Amino acid sequence: MKILIIGGGGREHAIAWKLSQSAKVHEIYCAPGNAGTALENKCKNIDITNYDELINFAVEEKIDITIVGPEVPLIDGIVDRFKERGLKIFGPSKAAAKLEGSKAFSKEFMKKYGVRTAEYEVFYNPKEAAEYLFRASYPIVIKADGAAAGKGVVIANNFEEAKKCIESFMIEDVFKGSGKKIIIEEFLDGVEASILAVTDGNVIVPFLSSKDHKRIYDKDKGPNTGGMGAICPNPYCTEEVLKEFKENILKPTLRGFKEEKMDYIGIVFFGVMICKKGVYLLEYNVRMGDPETQAVLPLMETDFTHVILEALNKNLSELKIKWKNKYSCCVVAASKGYPEEYKTGFNIGNINKIRGKVFTAGAVFKDGEIKTSGGRVLSVVSLEDNPSRAREVAYGDLEKIEFENIYYRKDIGN
Numbered sequence: 001m002k003i004l005i006i007g008g009g010g011r012e013h014a015i016a017w018k019l020s021q022s023a024k025v026h027e028i029y030c031a032p033g034n035a036g037t038a039l040e041n042k043c044k045n046i047d048i049t050n051y052d053e054l055i056n057f058a059v060e061e062k063i064d065i066t067i068v069g070p071e072v073p074l075i076d077g078i079v080d081r082f083k084e085r086g087l088k089i090f091g092p093s094k095a096a097a098k099l100e101g102s103k104a105f106s107k108e109f110m111k112k113y114g115v116r117t118a119e120y121e122v123f124y125n126p127k128e129a130a131e132y133l134f135r136a137s138y139p140i141v142i143k144a145d146g147a148a149a150g151k152g153v154v155i156a157n158n159f160e161e162a163k164k165c166i167e168s169f170m171i172e173d174v175f176k177g178s179g180k181k182i183i184i185e186e187f188l189d190g191v192e193a194s195i196l197a198v199t200d201g202n203v204i205v206p207f208l209s210s211k212d213h214k215r216i217y218d219k220d221k222g223p224n225t226g227g228m229g230a231i232c233p234n235p236y237c238t239e240e241v242l243k244e245f246k247e248n249i250l251k252p253t254l255r256g257f258k259e260e261k262m263d264y265i266g267i268v269f270f271g272v273m274i275c276k277k278g279v280y281l282l283e284y285n286v287r288m289g290d291p292e293t294q295a296v297l298p299l300m301e302t303d304f305t306h307v308i309l310e311a312l313n314k315n316l317s318e319l320k321i322k323w324k325n326k327y328s329c330c331v332v333a334a335s336k337g338y339p340e341e342y343k344t345g346f347n348i349g350n351i352n353k354i355r356g357k358v359f360t361a362g363a364v365f366k367d368g369e370i371k372t373s374g375g376r377v378l379s380v381v382s383l384e385d386n387p388s389r390a391r392e393v394a395y396g397d398l399e400k401i402e403f404e405n406i407y408y409r410k411d412i413g414n
């Protein structure tokens with residue numbers, strides 16, 4: 001088979017690496033990919049991001065399956081457009097991708113089908129939102145409805161903070177439309193888990209659980225990032241937690257998919273909060289997580305190509321995914337300054353000298369060297385017999401990696 005992967009982050013590198021191990025796969029194109037995907041077995045980068053050009057490429061090259069990494073093309077409806085041209089693509093339709101594209105839509109869906117989630121209200125008017133917030137108890141969570149590059153959620157500790165947030169989201173319109181509509185939500189106290197799963201619309205098969213580390217600094221301090229590291233499995237996802245997740249989140253979600261006749265073949269990412277009072281769904285994402293994917297896929301024993309094919313053939317009820325009895329630790333190395341201002345263009349050294357695996361993100365080939373080109377530059381992933389050894393190996397590897405202004409958290413998986 002010939003595969004096309006859309007995207008260019010660490011997640012897409014991990015997907016390309018995993019699929020390249022399949023005997024079924026002959027060639028992989030990454031659009032646009034990055035320095036690491038270009039080096040992977042069977043892989044080639046192509047410099048295309050425009051949807052029409054991607055469709056033409058898939059037709060001309062007789063691509064068997066296209067896999068979409070990031071949410072934006074999914075929310076834009078790329079899957080519907082590929083299908084109109086008779087192309088096979090792994091991902092939800094535009095209508096289903098609204099589960100990530102609009103928080104109000106996804107909360108409504110959760111409420112309608114009894115998926116356990118925080119209490120909430122939707123507001124379109126800043127004055128009404130402010131009146132509600134004046135009487136509310138704190139902390140409280142305020143969310144922009146639409147895409148906001150990871151900056152659309154504020155946990156307000158008092159009315160002053162809440163008012164400031166309303167002003168910036170709804171009046172100053174900092175997210176250019178995405179924050180005109182907001183959700184005000186009950187604050188949930190607990191630990192988070194990322195549960196990726198695959199669906200064919202008839203069943204949802206969960207992967208091993210994982211844990212992201214979203215804040216920039218150790219001990220979960222500082223601003224949110226795309227994710228600074230991940231471990232798999234998530235130690236908080238006990239049998240009991242997973243049982244509750246299946247009953248109160250997964251099953252009602254599937255019922256919703258069926259009743260709404262959602263055209264959804266792809267990944268469902270459940271962002272959950274494990275609280276004393278139970279397991280709650282914070283959000284759906286309609287794609288794989290980054291960096292979660294880098295931690296989860298190395299543990300998958302079953303051929304990932306086979307998993308995707310079974311989903312596309314609506315045959316997932318027959319599938320049992322096998323997992324390695326190991327533990328992974330993925331630590332992201334970023335450019336100092338991320339998620340705000342940072343410098344790029346520095347040579348990256350010693351990528352070949354490590355024991356685990358390197359997945360690159362903000363890294364490009366230039367003048368015969370691999371250079372930094374983004375905030376999250378690369379991640380180092382280890383796979384070991386126990387979690388503490390996995391951490392030790394990942395950090396041992398990171399010490400060998402060299403680039404100017406390297407920054408990483410020291411406490412991933414602690």
Ligand code: AMP
Pocket residue numbers: 118141153155185186187188189192214271282283
């Ligand atoms: P979201 O984009 O909905 O995942 O929110 C981003 C982050 O905000 C989550 O990963 C949580 O850390 C936090 N968060 C979101 N909703 C809540 C909530 N209801 N209670 C507490 N924290 C939340």
Ligand code: GLY
Pocket residue numbers: 212226227285288289290291292
């Ligand atoms: N790491 C969280 C996400 O991919 O949304």
